Structures are given as structure tokens and as C-alpha cells.
Amino acid sequence: MILQATLSGIVMGCVYALIALSLVIIYKSTDVVNFAAGEFVMIAGYLGLLLLDHFGLNYPLMVVLTVTLMFAFGALFERTALNKIVGFKYAAEAALVPMVVATIGLSFMLKGAVRVIPSTEEVLRLPPLFSGPPVFFANIVLQRQDIGIVIVAVLVMIALTLGFNFTAIGKALRATSQNPRAAALIGIPVKRMRMMAWGLASGLAGISGILLSPKLLMTPDMGNVVMLGIAASIVGGFTSLVGCVIGGIVLGVVQNLIGIFVSPQAIAVTPFFIIMLVLVMRPNGLFGEAMRLKKV
């Protein structure tokens, strides 16, 4: 029972970790907490369903197209809305609050837009990546879709690790997030990099949406799952990608254990509890670098 709960916690934790990664990539590259990340997850779910049901795409094609469209959407939002707010290029500090407000605005807009579509009033369900009878393993039951989630999440994490550490573009993204001024001065196109970071993060949210939608009830409010992503990133101090993964998994497992040992009602408050606990005990998270002080 405990083992079973732990395993299913790890599964959910993998998805929380992906959402956390999406948040942290944006935070590190543009200093903005993207409060619309949950809605990105949500629209990716609906988009996937639309592509499958309405346009009759097969599953793999749907995944590719959804992630691509989400990438484009995130990049476009950065280029059209945020870039305008940043105004002059390297004085982003002054515009932080408007940028965060813009992401909150976007989250309400997306939610509102989805609600307008009549069929979203009922609870919909996206079919999972892998379906079929569960796999039995000693006295543990593993759902195929859960195995799928873990495999996809791990592959994505490996791809990100390799990408950020060993490719020229990944290094340029990191350089831009660490020091945009210095990056610009060696000819790295900082604006394009910021756009790319948003695209990448939105694509990640898209993958999370496809993984999560079969497990949760799809509603326009499903974006609330962002709190779990935020909790997972806080554990990682909002700067560490490894911290996000560990944070997500710890959160998933703790949630399930609390569900067993405390009460199922307590599950919903777990992320807030963890956020508070981490902020009080270790304000920089368990893996974070010391928060950078902003020059004013």
C-alpha cells in the first residue's frame, strides 16, 4: 500500500517536475514567474484532444504538433507582449512587475477563452499515451500510462540536461540567463534567446499537459496544477533544474503519503504547506543558489 502510493506519487511527481522545469527555465532567462504556466498545461490538453478528435490525427503526430504549437505560442507571447513591456533592451529590472502581471492576465485570458467553447463545460478526457491492461509486478500494480509518463518525463529531462550542457545553443541560453549584457556583447542574440526560452518552457508545459490530461479531469480550471509546479520549483530554490526534478518527485510522494496517513482532504494543501515549510526553513530552497539581488 505504501509502496504503491509512493510509486504513484513518483509518477505525478514527474509531471510536477516538468511543470517546475518550465517555470524555472522562464524565471532564469527572463526573471519572470510565469503564472500562466498552468493554463499552458490546460490548453495543451484541450489542443491535443482537438487534434485527435476533430482533426483525426494519430497520437504521435498529435504530440509533435501540440508541443510545436505550444512552443510557437510561448515564443509569440514573449515577442509580442513581454518584449513590448521590456521596452528598452537591458533595463528589464524596471519592468518586472508589469511582466508578471501580463502572465497573470494571460492566464485569465486563456481560461476565459477555453470556457467560451461549449464542449468544455463537460469534463473531457484525453486518451493516454499508452493504454492497455495494467502490469503486475509482485503485489504492485503499474498502469501502462503511468509507465509512459515516467519514461517520457525522464527522456525529456535527459534531453534538457544534454541540451543545456553540451550544445552551443543550450550554452548560449544559459549564458543569456546568467548575464544578458555580457551575452549581448559577444554577439549572442539576447532577444531571440529569451523568445526561445519561452518557447522551450511552453513546449515543456505542453508535454506536461499531454501527460497530465489523461490523469486529471480536464476542465478550464485544471491550470491550478501550477501551484504544484511552483511548490516543486521552490524546493529547488527556483534556480536549480535538478532541484525541480527532486522537488517534483518529493512533492508527489509526500502528497500521496499524506493522503494515506493524514487524510485525503489534506492532499490539496500539501503544496502550500511545502512552500511555506521550505521558505521558512531554507529560503533559497534545498538546491538554490543564493537569490540574486537586483540592482535598482
Add this chain to the structure above:
Amino acid sequence: MLRLAKIHASYGSVRALDDVSLEVGEGQIVCLLGANGAGKTTTLNCISGLVSIPSGSITFDGEDITNAGAETVVAKGIVQVPEGREIFPTMSVEDNLILGAWLQKDRRAARQRLEHVYDMFPRLKERARQSAGTLSGGEQQMLMIGRALMARPKLMMLDEPSLGLSPLLVQQVFEIIKTIHAEGMPILLVEQNARLALNVSSYGYVLENGEIAFHGPAETLKQDQKINEAYLGV
């Protein structure tokens, strides 16, 4: 080679540069002196395309690069070594250097360039795998110069390279500036240490409150009474 003609710049309503004209010729070291807040960094940032200028023009090698954007300016061959410790702290020293060659499409040439930079800064080679943030201040300054060299510049601009360094390290940095210059690189050098700067330069400009207050051959400036009083502490 590089020519600024009557450029103006302001931050919001704060005027930072007023009618600044200056020129760096082929193979020259030209220094730009001035007190804190005079507008030296702003001048370099206008050239680098980080600060846009509402009027005036900047030309390089006969081409107009006014408000061309940072990427284009680097591509044209002007690279700035900024003031302070502007490195990528959690990346390795080698990654910092390789990023300097971001616009070099030829990876093999970039490798060769890296060896050249390592020859010039053996210390960086020893520290190649270490993360850049763990380097000492002097080493970080060397790293920034090395990173700029990786871009194969045709003209280098250095913003207060002696800032915060011990006298011995300042000597080393100036030796390196001379070495780079001896290879034929024109340099625009921003300094508060006027005496040192004038010793290596052939021409100098002095900024005061965003305006060029004096300019002339370095020898002449060193003799000048007013400059001596204001900047050389005589």
C-alpha cells in the same frame, strides 16, 4: 577606422552624452578618460549598440553602424570588454571562452583561436574546467579579455580594465593590452587611471559631464596643466 560624429544619448530624461565626437585610427590605442559618471561607459555602449542614439552617427571601416544592434556590431568586428566582472559564473572557463566565438561559424578556427588565447593566458588554461565564478578578480578580467579575443575582433574596447585590481595585476593587464596592440589591434581604452592610460595611448579624449572637454595626442595631454590638475593628481 572607428568614428563617432556628434552623438547624443540619454537615459529617459537624463542626458548622458552631448555632441560627442571621437575617432580611433588603424592600429591606434586611443584612451577615453573622465571622472565617475562622465559618460565613458555610455559612449562604449552606444558603439556596442546597447544604448541607442537619437542623433549623431557611428561609422566603422566606412560602414554606418549607428543603432545597428549589438549582434551586428560584434559581427562587424567591434568587441567590448565591459566594466566589472561580466562573466558567466556557473559555466566553465572554457565554455565562457568558447561562447566568445559564438558568431564564428568555423568551429575549427575557433579551436585554434582558443589555443592562441590559452597561450596568452596560461592561467586560464590551468583553470579551463573550473567554473568561471570561482576565479579571482584578476583572472576574471583576463577571462573577459580572452573571451573578447575569441570573437576575432578588428577593434577592441576595454572599459576600465584596471578597476579593482592590485598594482601588480594592473601592470599585467596593461602588458596584455600592449601585446594585443602589438599584434595590430586598434584599441579604445576607457580608464580612470589617466596616467597609465596615457602612457600606452597615442591619443586621448577627456569626457566631462557627457561632453568632450579636451582631446589631443597623449604626450600633449600629459603636459597639459588643467588635465594634470584634474586627472593626474599633480
